Amino acid sequence: MDRFVFLTFDGLSRGAVYAAFALALVLIWRATRIVNFAQGAMAVATAYVGYSVSAATGSYWLGFAVAVLGGLLLGAVTERVVMRLVDHSSHLNGVVVALGLVLVIQGVLGMIYGNEFRPAEAPFSREAFTVGGIALLSRFDLFVFGAVFLVVALLVVLFTRTSVGLRMRASAFAPDVSRLLGVNVGGMLTLGWALAAAVGSLAGMLVLPTELGLHPNAMDIVFVSSFTAAVVGGLDSAVGAVAGGLIVGLLLSYVSGYLGATVAPIAVLLLLVVVLLGRPGGLFSRSAARAV
Amino acid sequence: MTALLEAEQLTVGYGAAPVLHSVDLTVAQGSITAVLGANGAGKTTLLRTLSGLLRPATGRVVLDGQDLRGVKVEQMVRRGVAHVPEGRGVVTELTVDENLRLGGLWRRDRVDAKRALDEVYDLFEPLARRRRFPGHQLSGGERQMLALGRALVGRPRLLLLDEPSLGLAPKVTAQIMGLLRTLRDRTGLTVLLVEQNVRSALSVADTGIVMSLGRVVANADAATLRDDEDMRHAYLGF
Ligand SMILES: Nc1ncnc2c1ncn2[C@@H]1O[C@H](COP(=O)(O)OP(=O)(O)OP(=O)(O)O)[C@@H](O)[C@H]1O
Ligand SMILES: [Mg+2]
Numbered sequence: 001m002d003r004f005v006f007l008t009f010d011g012l013s014r015g016a017v018y019a020a021f022a023l024a025l026v027l028i029w030r031a032t033r034i035v036n037f038a039q040g041a042m043a044v045a046t047a048y049v050g051y052s053v054s055a056a057t058g059s060y061w062l063g064f065a066v067a068v069l070g071g072l073l074l075g076a077v078t079e080r081v082v083m084r085l086v087d088h089s090s091h092l093n094g095v096v097v098a099l100g101l102v103l104v105i106q107g108v109l110g111m112i113y114g115n116e117f118r119p120a121e122a123p124f125s126r127e128a129f130t131v132g133g134i135a136l137l138s139r140f141d142l143f144v145f146g147a148v149f150l151v152v153a154l155l156v157v158l159f160t161r162t163s164v165g166l167r168m169r170a171s172a173f174a175p176d177v178s179r180l181l182g183v184n185v186g187g188m189l190t191l192g193w194a195l196a197a198a199v200g201s202l203a204g205m206l207v208l209p210t211e212l213g214l215h216p217n218a219m220d221i222v223f224v225s226s227f228t229a230a231v232v233g234g235l236d237s238a239v240g241a242v243a244g245g246l247i248v249g250l251l252l253s254y255v256s257g258y259l260g261a262t263v264a265p266i267a268v269l270l271l272l273v274v275v276l277l278g279r280p281g282g283l284f285s286r287s288a289a290r291a292v
Numbered sequence: 293m294t295a296l297l298e299a300e301q302l303t304v305g306y307g308a309a310p311v312l313h314s315v316d317l318t319v320a321q322g323s324i325t326a327v328l329g330a331n332g333a334g335k336t337t338l339l340r341t342l343s344g345l346l347r348p349a350t351g352r353v354v355l356d357g358q359d360l361r362g363v364k365v366e367q368m369v370r371r372g373v374a375h376v377p378e379g380r381g382v383v384t385e386l387t388v389d390e391n392l393r394l395g396g397l398w399r400r401d402r403v404d405a406k407r408a409l410d411e412v413y414d415l416f417e418p419l420a421r422r423r424r425f426p427g428h429q430l431s432g433g434e435r436q437m438l439a440l441g442r443a444l445v446g447r448p449r450l451l452l453l454d455e456p457s458l459g460l461a462p463k464v465t466a467q468i469m470g471l472l473r474t475l476r477d478r479t480g481l482t483v484l485l486v487e488q489n490v491r492s493a494l495s496v497a498d499t500g501i502v503m504s505l506g507r508v509v510a511n512a513d514a515a516t517l518r519d520d521e522d523m524r525h526a527y528l529g530f
Pocket of ligand 2: 335336337378
């Protein structure tokens with residue numbers, strides 16, 4: 001029982017990060033119908049920069065801010081300089097370019113920083129509080145929950161309560177109509193990529209201290225888990241991405257806790273396959289929402 | 293009569309072969325012009341070119357004396373051009389209210405944007421009762437009201453309407469035609485009205501053009517077109 005409680009909290013904490021990362025994937029999917037396979041590599045790149053700044057200045061938080069803002073910038077540049085030039089007649093083109101971007105980013109990171117793991121320190125203690133002898137949550141876990149909650153809340157407010165959010169949603173659903181109504185669709189696309197990449201970078205900063213540390217490939221497994229979370233949630237649904245993230249986090253935690261860490265990646269892939277076969281629209285899909 | 297819109301020698305296509313061939317068109321300020329012709333004649337293509345969604349290979353569009361070459365689509369609404377596209381103008385994932393607000397987001401004058409939105413709700417009762425409905429839950433007629441209302445929130449000078457009567461009951465069609473008249477008389481709105489429903493279009497229009505295979509084959513008073521039997525038989529099918 002103690003173990004179950006511990007694994008549950010651990011799973012929710014990991015799941016919160018997957019949720020944020022899945023949310024970033026969903027943001028881009030909704031706007032462009034592209035799965036941004038480069039999101040993990042982009043997040044690692046900004047984390048490297050962030051930790052370099054932390055090391056140089058001695059301030060973790062300055063580096064943290066640089067990583068997230070760097071994500072914003074990298075996302076915008078990726079859309080403007082790379083994705084905008086892609087021929088959008090087939091969605092496969094965007095995917096292929098994103099995969100190419102992964103190789104480029106990981107190669108460049110390897111050249112600059114080397115291919116060894118570097119420590120990624122956490123801003124708070126990772127020692128779990130114990131309540132009645134059961135280890136529950138660390139300060140860092142609380143920070144993760146708080147940060148993810150804040151980001152989700154801000155995105156909800158942005159998309160449902162502001163005119164920029166309305167423009168972004170309209171651009172994603174009906175680009176031509178939006179342009180006829182004076183919406184700068186290209187600008188909304190850039191903003192969407194920027195926000196998504198910033199959320200991805202934030203997720204990276206939250207997950208790297210709990211893994212082996214900084215490495216060009218450090219986010220690969222996180223990407224697979226988060227992609228599964230997004231698919232479980234239906235790829236189109238922000239609520240689904242958050243729920244999917246928590247589900248995948250719990251699954252990973254229980255499987256590694258009870259069956260061993262080596263089984264965990266297989267469990268994630270199994271979940272992906274089951275969902276794709278059983279409910280390809282995701283667990284949260286509303287059927288026929290887009291009737292014309 | 294002063295011309296609000298002039299198209300000169302427009303040649304437009306989607307690929308190599310042009311769909312419109314050297315189309316000339318003059319639309320008088322404050323007039324309603326019907327654009328008629330069989331399926332595939334190029335009516336939608338003409339509207340898409342006038343609103344900037346398609347770039348002509350040759351020729352140009354002039355609005356109120358200003359050449360529109362190089363003007364981006366998203367700038368057109370700021371110049372007073374509203375295009376209600378064929379069939380699917382409503383963003384079905386957004387609510388009625390969000391769709392309408394979208395029509396006025398570009399406007400600096402927030403007070404008047406709000407006033408225009410309220411006017412649209414007054415004009416279209418069914419929309420006022422369904423503010424929070426997502427677009428995909430509206431009937432065809434309600435969608436058409438929404439698309440039209442959303443254009444009006446921007447207080448356009450020139451309204452490009454692509455088959456507003458498609459799928460509507462005759463009574464609703466008559467209401468929309470009547471509304472266009474009223475708007476023209478009250479606000480000096482200029483309308484370019486693409487219609488399959490030739491009778492109702494000519495009942496409200498001042499002038500009409502007939503298109504066939506990407507060319508303008510007739511350009512005359514609405515009354516003249518109504519009475520020209522040869523023309524009706526040859527191009528309009530009644
Ligand atoms: N996206 C497109 N790509 C290629 N050809 C197109 C495209 N849209 C229209 N066409 C062609 O252009 C021609 C004119 O089409 P258009 O839609 O302008 O006709 P229309 O007069 O609006 O017809 P309808 O009354 O059926 O709406 C047609 O032959 C059509 O096949
Ligand atoms: Mg048409």
